[in-house]
Amino acid sequence: MVNTERNLGPRPLHTNSTLFDGIVLQYELDFWEYHKANPAVYKLFCRFADEAIKKGHTKLSAKLIVNRIRWESYIETSTVDYKINDRWHSYYGRLWMLDKNMPNFFEKRVMNGEFSEGIEEN
Secondary structure (H helix, E strand, O other), X not given: OOOOHHHOOOOOOOOOOOOOXXXXXXXXXXXXXXXXXXXXXXXXXXXXXXXXXXXXXXXXXXXXXXXXXXXXXXHHOOOOOOOOOHHHHHXXXXXXXXXXXXXXXXXXXXXXXXXXXXXXXX
């Protein structure tokens, strides 16, 4: 069971952020607003990441999971079409890794405007 209430913010993520280890970006603020308004997206993200782990995956792409959410919500159910900004897959991935205490499941890359200390640049 995913504790989405704990993750709904508002959670100030400043320079000493435990989630992004970078500077505050408008994207980040927009992400938290979207996250609070659409808790089902994170529930699906957690469900699909957990499914991948159960099938033996030790590394995965957060973008892959976000695209599966898009597929499931638009193609399979056709009842909800989540408009997920392409910039947010990294936020969902980092949030999930923090919540699950699995810091290396998703590869972290430097996001535009973010300090790169401790994050691989690819």
